[in-house]
Amino acid sequence: MELRSDITCPQCAHRATEVMPTNACQWFYDCKGCGAVLKPKAGDCCVFCSYGTVPCPPVQTGGACCG
Secondary structure, three states: OOOEEEEEOOOOOOEEEEEOOOOOOOOOEEOOOOOOEEOOOOOOOOHHHHHEOOOOHHHHOOOOOOO
């Protein structure tokens, strides 16, 4: 299981590598480039599934998103 994901801000294109929590979904993320608060896209449970290079741990293991 991969626990690191690169999040790319849709507003400023800033990219940051973050460690995903294994016991909860992350519903909000503060962009370190422009300060925008990212929220999951419709149908996604977390910011990693929406903006990351790697989906959240529950999705990686074949389960449902934890949302």
